[in-house]
Amino acid sequence: MGPAHSPLDSAVRSLDTPAMPDTYGKDPDIVTRHIAGESLLIPIRGKLADLQTIYALNPVAEFIWARIDGTHTLAHIVDEVTATFEVSREQAERDTREFVQALLGENLVRLAAGTPGAPDTPERNR
DSSP states (O other), X not given: OOXXXXXTTSOOOOOOOSOOOOBEEEOTTEEEEEETTEEEEEEEETTEEOTTOOEEEOHHHHHHHHHOSSSSXXXXXXXXXXXXXXXXXXXXXXXXXXXXXXXHHTTSEEEOTTSTTOOSSXXXXX
16 A cells, blocks of 8 residues: 555554554445556545546455445454454554554545544535
């Protein structure tokens, strides 16, 4: 995972919450494209793609992104990452939380409706 213009590859150094009940959904203005063997996240504003902020995903990030659908909790996603990749649960949790925090920071995802702390309305934080 490594957008040309974003810190999505940087590591999160702390995990404050051991439980991961949060469920996230993708911003509807983000499209995923597979080009030349690479998965890309492309923000769409109006009818134009924001070509200044295209995000390239590594295989683990792509796996996590596919499961951010408003129904899977982070704990469930971590379970799937652990089962699919050769990684400890602690590493899977750290990587998943890091990735989701980076996505939140870039406004690519938001808490899903019904998740504690999620806004009651579908408006975005823009």
